[in-house]
Amino acid sequence: MLAQEIIRIKRDGHTLARAHLDAFVRGLVDDSWSEGQAAALAMAMFLQGMSRAETVDLTQAMTHSGRVMDWRGADLHGPVLDKHSTGGVGDKVSLMLAPIVAACGGVVPMVSGRGLGHTGGTLDKLASIPGYNTAPDVATLHRALRSAGCAIIGQTADLAPADRRLYAIRDVTATVESVPLITASILSKKLAAGLQGLVMDVKVGNGAFADSPAMATTLAESLVQVANGAGLPTRAWLTDMNQVLGSSCGNALEVLEALDFLTGRWREPRLLAVTRTLSAELLVMGGLADHATQALQQVDEALHSGRALEQFARMVSVLGGPADFCERPGHYLPAAPVQLPVLAPRSGFVAGMATRDIGLAVVELGGGRRQARDTIDARVGLSHFVQLGQAVQAGEVLAIVHAADASAAERARQTLLAKVLISDQTPALAPVLLQRITAREGTPP
Structure with missing residues (x-):
């Protein structure tokens, strides 16, 4: 199947079949598509748009361009769940959510990224902990998940490799801001992680990638519909990013705030609201709670009892960090x-x-x-x-x-x-939790 013919189909505004997208993804991985050809198709996708079915097909093809994690032999104790944020300033929710969900019976193999641009990266925050290994071998990853119930790590080279090449091309060809391509990029990695449930935190405001409610809603609906169409149960929340989330931004400082949160020394109200709500969503999705009220109670109990802090400490220790990190963070950070x-x-x-x-x-x-x-x-x-x-x-x-x-x-x-x-005037304040997005029943992918 000729690359130039696939490009022509999309250039002229027609729909690409699954076979076309499979050929494109294979070409990204084996280098049979040149940089120019891949860039041309990315631009055609950007300008002509993609249907929901095309986006599902592209996402699935990119998912299977490398290794798809299979947890069946890992002897894990609960449903495999995860959360992803589109990025913001001071967004440290993952550092608390992963151990909270683990303390409630979930298993969270969270594949996170590093910061680029104005948003911070979860891996950069954890890298401030001496010895913490963001790229463990499979045996260590499984040990962390069995012991701590969570492991926040980086993307491996064999996880959705097509996405890595396509994103690099989009980054230099002004084709990043495409909702279908953003959707396929995020979800291909999450689907490859072998998840049973995903919650998306789509930030909106002057500190977010999506600066308008309309854009954020479009992105959230795309992520939810495509993920569910590809077989991954997913829900999303639009959350406010018109101010710093929490009281700190910066890598070691955010780890300190996360520890204050887990110990109960200080929980900034907006940060608490987002963390509780997203954690509760995952508990319901994983069958660990029957409804949101029960899930929120479980989240609160995991925090107040100290079990979430214990799970975080175990994760840090198993992944190479100090065994007494949570007792003496000031000594290590x-x-x-x-x-x-x-x-x-x-x-x-x-x-x-x-x-x-x-x-x-x-x-x-x-x-x-x-x-x-x-x-x-x-x-x-x-x-x-x-x-x-x-x-x-x-x-x-x-x-x-x-x-x-x-x-x-x-x-x-x-x-x-x-x-x-x-x-001089008290401003009108928007709630931090703006809108919940779920899959629409009967809506085709």
Whole structure:
């Protein structure tokens, strides 16, 4: 099947058959399609769009382009479940959700990514823990899942390899912002992970990839319908990303906040709401709770009893981190040499923040990447961040900058003063949980 004929079909606005998409994916993996041909089809898909059936077929073909995890021989104790976020600033939900679900009887083999752009990556956060191995061998992964019920790791080379090549091509050909291609990219890796249930956290707002409710809804509906069409039960929540989620952003700082959350020392209300709701969704989907109310009670009990913290500690230990990490995080996590408070220039209410720019300020400090090969400084970031609607007095702390040197700290301070709006009026606040998206019965894939 000639590549140029497949490109022509989509270029002219026609529907690609499963055989066409299978040929395309094979060509990505065995290099029989050139970079130019793959880029041409990606652009045709971007411009002409893809039907739901095409998106399902592409997702399934990419899923089977490499190894599909089979957990039947792993002697796991519960349903295999996972959560995925489209990314935001201060989004550390995975660090708490995985051990919470594990404490309630689920098994969470969470394949996560590194940060690029203004959003942080879960793997970068965990990499701040000395010895933590984000790429364990199969035996260690299975041991972690049996012992801790969860393992947050990175994508292996043989998991959905077609996605890796196609994304690299999309990244340099201005074809990233395609809902069908985003859908296939995310779900091919999740389907290859052998899951029995998935919850999607689709962020919306000025700190999210989807900055409008319409775009976020379209993406969430695509993810839910395609995943279910491909055989993976999936639900989604639209959640607000018009402010930093939680009170910190930056890798080691977010791990510290996650530990405060698991121990009960500090649970920022918006972060708690998102974590509880997404965890409860998975418990119902996995048959571990009969309904949402019961699931939320189980989540709360896992937190209050300390079992979620125990599961997190086991995961860290089995994957190579310190056995006493949760007892002595300050001993192991790196701390920035400079900490500079950002003080409110006037009294009033926190009425808005440019969340994406705040995320970029963390990148400028060294806490994120401009390019994939950049090295992360796990020490840097922002803590004690104010929340929208909070009343502040002149001279009160809006945030604390953690930086490698004084000049970087001062640049970040000036940026934050320009990106946080203080008003005389109390702002209208949107709820953090905006909308629940489920599969529509009777809707064809």
